[in-house]
């Protein structure tokens with residue numbers, strides 16, 4: 184990471200600390216904001232957060248690695264999370280999964296080479312009466328069919344730049 | 354592709370005059386508010402069924418350390434497979450939930466409410482923040498709430514980050530404090546030592562909505578529905594093989610068959626009640642009641658039609674637990690992985706009867722030796738499926754017994 188980038192990131196973290204405070208219970212909201220802005224939480228970012236909150240970096244690392252939605256490794260601009268729990272399974276999630284792999288060109292747990300898409304499994308998304316359920320970033324799609332997968336991906340591509348969060352890899 | 358409302362029946366919530374519960378509470382002493390909740394026999398709607406009045410009494414009586422304060426936490430982590438009623442309540446009845454939290458704050462003497470919302474429901478947050486802003490503007494939150502001198506109460510939202518175990522109340526508190534969501538030993542209970550070491554009431558979304566209704570009507574009114582041990586109404590999240598899945602309100606004590614007839618699942622082979630941590634009920638037991646004294650549940654009902662392979666069902670639940678175990682204690686961390694391997698052996702027809710008995714012994718160990726409810730209940734589905742569908746499952750064993 185370039186010195187300028189590091190500086191910007193440090194400033195950003197200090198801004199978040201300003202907003203959420205220095206107490207330990209500010210840690211997760213700060214990490215959530217960082218993750219939303221950068222699609223990952225780098226070792227450098229963890230170090231700065233730890234310094235600001237006066238805790239050991241291993242504490243921050245422990246938290247980041249515990250939660251599904253906080254990641255060290257970089258994720259795509261659009262994270263597809265397909266529910267694999269029972270009701271969506273009964274509703275036919277397997278075929279949707281296959282089509283997602285085909286149309287995104289990646290497997291579950293992978294990120295596309297251009298950094299646009301990640302594909303992951305999720306536990307029950309709370310849309311069990313309308314499965315198969317798929318979460319794309321914050322947006323939930325229900326009763327997804329294999330035929331619709333292509334359209335959902337196209338929607339993402341169309342909004343890219345306009346609504347997609349600006350990702351500067353930290 | 355776009356979600357539609359899951360609400361399938363009218364809810365009692367519809368008949369409650371907005372803010373009438375809070376108004377009634379403001380006219381009562383703290384002790385009388387709690388007495389009303391106790392008189393209703395309301396038990397927690399999040400799954401464990403702890404009497405709400407008792408919980409509040411403990412929190413109200415708890416001593417606050419100097420400079421400390423009490424907290425009201427609404428558990429909106431809703432992660433139990435097959436459960437989505439809290440999403441519906443937060444989408445369509447958010448005011449009722451915030452009203453219930455405010456009443457809880459008044460009753461136990463707390464000024465701070467926290468809604469812990471699962472990360473998967475981030476899309477609900479703008480709506481919920483809007484409702485909170487409106488309540489602040491109407492002085493239903495903030496300083497001297499609704500003109501009551503000295504009663505300050507506000508609510509903030511904190512997001513989860515994708516961890517089922519954080520629905521367990523002590524893990525939830527760990528997460529609120531900025532830690533890994535690892536459950537604590539209990540006691541001490543949150544009512545004594547909760548968020549930031551302070552007395553804390555943790556209640557489910559639905560419980561808090563009923564609180565507002567009970568204050569609006571009365572404890573007596575609530576109790577007139579349901580059974581002697583399971584008072585009042587309950588929302589059920591119904592999914593799986595039925596023609597009309599969605600959220601239904603029934604009085605507690607409804608039989609499985611009555612429920613199935615209503616949701617278009619009459620010909621079912623089995624029903625999973627209570628989600629992945631719950632029990633699988635075969636058709637021969639559909640006359641049983643859904644109530645704390647018979648089959649208890651946080652409201653998840655998953656229907657399995659005649660063609661379903663129950664071993665596949667057990668496997669899906671076990672995969673869930675392997676993924677969601679926090680890994681803190683051995684019976685759960687290692688036990689769930691072992692059970693999943695066992696299920697895969699059964700699938701391949703490679704599990705001997707002797708090994709199956711060993712697995713059942715392991716299930717019992719997990720039930721007693723796991724640190725929290727996740728590991729204590731994760732063997733339930735496998736055990737009940739094995740009990741009721743052994744023919745179907747053992748049919749695949751290569752080893753004769």
Ligand SMILES: Cc1cc2nc3c(=O)[nH]c(=O)nc-3n(C[C@H](O)[C@H](O)[C@H](O)COP(=O)(O)O)c2cc1C
Nearest residue numbers: 397398399428430431432520521522556557560726
């Ligand atoms: C693994 C696990 C997950 C849980 N998830 C939830 C949940 O998502 N929502 C909830 O209200 N309670 C959940 N609970 C129960 C809570 O620990 C707690 O009993 C409940 O929030 C208390 O509220 P109530 O008395 O109003 O039901 C869970 C318990 C366990 C063991």
Ligand code: SF4
Nearest residue numbers: 679681682685725728
């Ligand atoms: S039972 Fe499972 S989830 Fe609960 S503390 Fe132990 S390992 Fe963690």
Ligand code: FES
Nearest residue numbers: 266271308310311
């Ligand atoms: S099982 Fe998929 S959303 Fe609940």
